[in-house]
Amino acid sequence: MTILIDDSPKTTQSNSQSPALELRGVTRKFGTSVAVDDVSFTLNTGTFLTMLGPSGSGKSTTLNMIAGFLEPSAGSILLRGRDIVGLAPNKRDIGMVFQNYSLFPHLSVARNVAFPLEVRGASRKEAMKKALEYLEIVDLKDRAKDKPRELSGGQQQRVALARSLVFGPDLLLMDEPLGALDRRLREEMQVSIKRITEQLGATVVFVTHDQEEALVMSDVIAIYNEGNIEQFGTSQSLYLNPASRFVAEFIGESN
Numbered sequence: 001m002t003i004l005i006d007d008s009p010k011t012t013q014s015n016s017q018s019p020a021l022e023l024r025g026v027t028r029k030f031g032t033s034v035a036v037d038d039v040s041f042t043l044n045t046g047t048f049l050t051m052l053g054p055s056g057s058g059k060s061t062t063l064n065m066i067a068g069f070l071e072p073s074a075g076s077i078l079l080r081g082r083d084i085v086g087l088a089p090n091k092r093d094i095g096m097v098f099q100n101y102s103l104f105p106h107l108s109v110a111r112n113v114a115f116p117l118e119v120r121g122a123s124r125k126e127a128m129k130k131a132l133e134y135l136e137i138v139d140l141k142d143r144a145k146d147k148p149r150e151l152s153g154g155q156q157q158r159v160a161l162a163r164s165l166v167f168g169p170d171l172l173l174m175d176e177p178l179g180a181l182d183r184r185l186r187e188e189m190q191v192s193i194k195r196i197t198e199q200l201g202a203t204v205v206f207v208t209h210d211q212e213e214a215l216v217m218s219d220v221i222a223i224y225n226e227g228n229i230e231q232f233g234t235s236q237s238l239y240l241n242p243a244s245r246f247v248a249e250f251i252g253e254s255n
């Protein structure tokens with residue numbers, strides 16, 4: 001299949017010359033069916049990539065292989081130049097945000113955010129200090145002592161975002177994180193996620209089936225169709241030069 005090049009204007013501030021993320025010929029089969037079919041792309045540090053495509057097109061399967069919850073049937077996945085296939089998820093320096101937040105209900109908001117640091121060996125005091133810094137970034141410092149259930153859906157999702165970024169991961173993965181929110185909150189969260197990830201210079205792979213959401217948030221978009229990336233490029237280039245009828249129709253579908 002085609003090799004896809006990240007044509008984002010962002011520059012890299014990584015000390016390594018390797019791209020943040022590179023997929024080479026990544027394939028995943030379930031039995032005889034091919035969920036992800038020979039996908040390759042390169043993503044530079046600080047770039048926001050959205051995987052956009054209809055349900056069942058292979059977006060989550062790709063994300064789960066990057067995260068390490070699923071292994072590829074073939075291909076390699078390089079994080080800052082290092083092949084991470086076979087490495088346990090917690091050894092990958094990747095943060096992840098899910099639709100259902102998965103916060104610990106019995107821990108305070110601050111301790112939820114401190115948790116990944118404590119797991120990595122920080123003292124409680126150090127971890128809490130850093131957690132409060134990140135809560136400030138997501139505008140929730142005043143809710144540090146509350147339990148997650150006392151917060152709104154959008155606020156809980158911001159706590160989840162702080163928790164996934166607090167340990168300085170090489171990559172942030174988000175699988176339809178806003179799917180459970182109503183339209184107004186969704187739009188508000190799109191703006192916060194964009195602001196926060198930009199402020200931290202995070203490299204992001206974001207999944208959605210919502211065309212408008214992809215256009216608002218992304219530096220680059222990968223259009224998925226039946227396990228393949230049909231096109232990879234800036235939103236502008238997808239609009240101006242759709243590579244196929246599928247891309248043109250899918251992008252045009254937003255209202």
Ligand code: ADP
Nearest residue numbers: 030034035053054055056057058059060061062
């Ligand atoms: P998307 O996230 O784009 O909606 P998925 O990556 O979840 O799509 O699914 C891609 C294809 O792989 C679908 O046909 C789905 O049914 C199949 N699939 C995903 N996970 C599994 C699994 N654990 N076992 C069998 N088939 C799966």
Ligand code: MG
Nearest residue numbers: 059060061175
């Ligand atoms: Mg999915």
